[in-house]
Amino acid sequence: MDVIVLGAGYAGVTLTRQLERSLPESVQLTVIDQSPNHLVQHEVHRAIRRPSIAEAIQVPLEDLFDRAAVRLGTVSDVDTTDRVVSFADGSTIEYDYAAICLGSETAYYGLEGVEEHSIGLKSLEEADRIRGEALDLIERGTAGTIVVGGAGLSGIQVAGELAALVDEEGASDRINIVMLEMQDSVAPSFPANFQTAVHDELIECGIDVRTETAVERAGPNVIETDGGDLPYDLFVWTGGIGGPDALSGERPIVRNDLRLDRSTFVLGDAAKAVDTDGEPVPASASAAIREAGTVAENITALVEHDLEGAGGFEPRMEPYRFSVPGWIVSVGTGAVAQVGPTVLTGAPAKAMKASVGAGYLSSVRAIKQAAELVEEEIRA
Numbered sequence: 157m158d159v160i161v162l163g164a165g166y167a168g169v170t171l172t173r174q175l176e177r178s179l180p181e182s183v184q185l186t187v188i189d190q191s192p193n194h195l196v197q198h199e200v201h202r203a204i205r206r207p208s209i210a211e212a213i214q215v216p217l218e219d220l221f222d223r224a225a226v227r228l229g230t231v232s233d234v235d236t237t238d239r240v241v242s243f244a245d246g247s248t249i250e251y252d253y254a255a256i257c258l259g260s261e262t263a264y265y266g267l268e269g270v271e272e273h274s275i276g277l278k279s280l281e282e283a284d285r286i287r288g289e290a291l292d293l294i295e296r297g298t299a300g301t302i303v304v305g306g307a308g309l310s311g312i313q314v315a316g317e318l319a320a321l322v323d324e325e326g327a328s329d330r331i332n333i334v335m336l337e338m339q340d341s342v343a344p345s346f347p348a349n350f351q352t353a354v355h356d357e358l359i360e361c362g363i364d365v366r367t368e369t370a371v372e373r374a375g376p377n378v379i380e381t382d383g384g385d386l387p388y389d390l391f392v393w394t395g396g397i398g399g400p401d402a403l404s405g406e407r408p409i410v411r412n413d414l415r416l417d418r419s420t421f422v423l424g425d426a427a428k429a430v431d432t433d434g435e436p437v438p439a440s441a442s443a444a445i446r447e448a449g450t451v452a453e454n455i456t457a458l459v460e461h462d463l464e465g466a467g468g469f470e471p472r473m474e475p476y477r478f479s480v481p482g483w484i485v486s487v488g489t490g491a492v493a494q495v496g497p498t499v500l501t502g503a504p505a506k507a508m509k510a511s512v513g514a515g516y517l518s519s520v521r522a523i524k525q526a527a528e529l530v531e532e533e534i535r536a
């Protein structure tokens with residue numbers, strides 16, 4: 157019997173490691189990714205200001221697993237009816253059970269010129285481009301404007317890093333950082349006290365936060381918004397996510413057992429999940445990791461049922477309920493943490509941010525990277 161995990165991000169790595177322990181030995185477990193390294197994506201914005209963090213936030217896949225086979229390849233299609241995965245090189249692989257954990261792509265919603273004139277942020281390569289262009293702008297010695305479109309978790313943290321970089325380079329008196337968000341608050345889908353604390357922290361960093369301002373189109377020098385034109389020098393777009401290319405850009409809606417059909421699960425950013433209370437699950441590393449626990453239980457139950465060969469009713473699927481202890485973001489050299497009803501900023505929030513990232517890396521056995529991350533976070 158073949159169980160495959162497509163994508164080795166937070167969802168895929170956590171799921172594969174749990175399945176290694178729970179699946180019967182006779183089951184062939186394979187994890188597939190286009191990259192030989194697992195990227196700790198929720199720290200990738202740090203590389204804009206601290207490129208040396210790249211070492212700490214990439215873990216070779218071969219170090220992560222005990223019994224799972226790692227296959228490198230770019231998935232181009234998943235045929236859930238015939239249970240066949242196709243790769244860009246023309247090869248295919250069949251499965252009995254699959255979990256699609258391919259993450260998301262930056263979404264541009266058809267806004268004219270936005271993809272062409274902006275840089276997204278989902279990879280270290282993009283972080284490096286943003287850093288290079290920001291430093292070029294600073295070195296020009298003239299006044300300039302950096303615009304960050306979108307005030308979700310990534311936009312907040314990118315704007316914070318850019319503000320801190322500009323400050324470190326002694327250019328905060330001439331380089332403006334403007335954050336545009338179409339909704340009426342930063343961190344739109346998060347609790348109100350978290351939104352307020354993040355907003356205050358962004359203002360503290362000198363960022364010009366403009367909510368209820370929607371980007372309509374972008375040219376090479378000017379962004380057109382519903383509140384007027386905004387000339388810019390560097391435009392970073394973190395305004396939304398869409399499904400992975402292998403799913404034709406869709407994020408399929410999954411039931412609370414995170415299944416698309418009997419044999420195929422979708423989790424992490426790749427899915428639009430609605431939990432057992434009917435709540436939409438926010439696309440986040442925290443949710444991806446927790447969804448993996450539910451999917452590991454469900455795949456294991458189905459595999460055991462099939463191997464018993466007794467037929468009869470399918471095992472009961474475990475429903476997923478979204479619940480996280482809170483949220484933490486860095487905002488440049490500061491941080492904001494929300495734990496239950498309490499919001500923390502300053503040193504306690506920074507310490508929590510470092511320990512959450514390091515705790516995640518330790519949980520996947522990347523102890524060296526965990527120690528390096530703490531060092532980098534303390535320097536930040």
Ligand SMILES: Cc1cc2nc3c(=O)[nH]c(=O)nc-3n(C[C@H](O)[C@H](O)[C@H](O)COP(=O)(O)OP(=O)(O)OC[C@H]3O[C@@H](n4cnc5c(N)ncnc54)[C@H](O)[C@@H]3O)c2cc1C
Nearest residue numbers: 163165166167190198230231258259310424425440441442
């Ligand atoms: C700058 C930034 C800051 C963030 N901050 C936070 C935060 O503070 N807290 C939080 O909870 N979340 C945060 N997030 C969101 C979080 O990173 C994502 O929600 C999380 O990465 C989703 O996990 P995933 O496993 O679904 O996908 P990913 O982690 O994106 O993993 C997807 C995997 O699939 C692989 N893949 C994709 N397509 C293919 C293909 N065609 N073939 C083969 N392999 C493929 C990729 O290489 C990757 O390894 C942040 C995101 C960004 C960009």
